[in-house]
Amino acid sequence: MSPAPLSILIAPDPRLKTRARPVREEDGAAVADLVPRMFAAMYEAPGIGLAAPQVGVGLRLCVIDLQPENVKTPLVLINPSIVAASEDFVTREEGCLSLPNQYADVTRPARVRVRFHDLAGKSQEIDADGLFAACLQHEIDHLDGILFIDRLSPLKRNMILRRLAKEQRQKAAG
Numbered sequence: 001m002s003p004a005p006l007s008i009l010i011a012p013d014p015r016l017k018t019r020a021r022p023v024r025e026e027d028g029a030a031v032a033d034l035v036p037r038m039f040a041a042m043y044e045a046p047g048i049g050l051a052a053p054q055v056g057v058g059l060r061l062c063v064i065d066l067q068p069e070n071v072k073t074p075l076v077l078i079n080p081s082i083v084a085a086s087e088d089f090v091t092r093e094e095g096c097l098s099l100p101n102q103y104a105d106v107t108r109p110a111r112v113r114v115r116f117h118d119l120a121g122k123s124q125e126i127d128a129d130g131l132f133a134a135c136l137q138h139e140i141d142h143l144d145g146i147l148f149i150d151r152l153s154p155l156k157r158n159m160i161l162r163r164l165a166k167e168q169r170q171k172a173a174g
């Protein structure tokens, strides 16, 4: 029997605001179990990135797949950190599986270098720009309990949270 699918937490769940702890060697079995289930939940949603805190797991781990030209290109990042960021910024519309149907323009460094461990425990570094750079920063933010709406003005943030709460109530009622 396959394990129950993971459910994705919806804001304002307090677990989304909690800083995740680093993955350690003894987490190996839990991580090996979690990663394929996170990909399944992300593809099902569908989304291009998912961080462990979004499924209620407080570990510094996220999965990304931008599916260039509709080809699955899964990437697992364990204990990722931004080691360099460009001085120029770009603004891009973002959404989040924990804030369904909510989108807003977010400004972030245009390019980043990210260091992480892969599933085999090997240290890796990638340079990213465009959508990939934004996605990496968005997912790493999740590990620090930061949602993209936290990078907006309080006015904009509250507007989105109110709209989301209303839609969730309607969904529950409908």
Ligand SMILES: [Zn+2]
Residues within 6 Å of the ligand: 095, 096, 097, 098, 138, 142
């Ligand atoms: Zn997100």
